[in-house]
Amino acid sequence: MASADFRRQLAGYGLTTAHIYYRRPDHRWLLQSYVWQNYDLCPKFPELKRFLTFWKEKLEGPLHSVIVAHSGLITPAELRTVDDEYRLH
Numbered sequence: 001m002a003s004a005d006f007r008r009q010l011a012g013y014g015l016t017t018a019h020i021y022y023r024r025p026d027h028r029w030l031l032q033s034y035v036w037q038n039y040d041l042c043p044k045f046p047e048l049k050r051f052l053t054f055w056k057e058k059l060e061g062p063l064h065s066v067i068v069a070h071s072g073l074i075t076p077a078e079l080r081t082v083d084d085e086y087r088l089h
Contacts, residue, residue, distance in 0.1 A: 008039045014072035016040035018048055021067075025060035032061070042070045 002010075018036045023029075040047040048068065055063060 005039060012072075013039040013041055014070050016042070016045060016048060017069045018051075019067040019069075020052075020055075021064040022055075022059075022061040023064055028062075031064055040070070042072070045070075 016038060020034045020036060021031050022034065024032055036048070036051060038047050038051075045068065048066075052063065052066065
């Protein structure tokens, strides 16, 4: 049985990293950073958008900027069928 993460990768999800800069609620002039990482679909990034919506609605530190990096971990060239199976005893 394949893991849920592996099945998501086969469905087109890739590892997405977002470096989020936000302003401190108590000192608006001070920027702080947070790194978020999850499997997400490029280029629409529904998981990241869901997290940023949560941030805006529930957290006090207003967002300043977000830098996104995405890597498709499994590419079509890496998957191939296996025609034979050999067992060593």
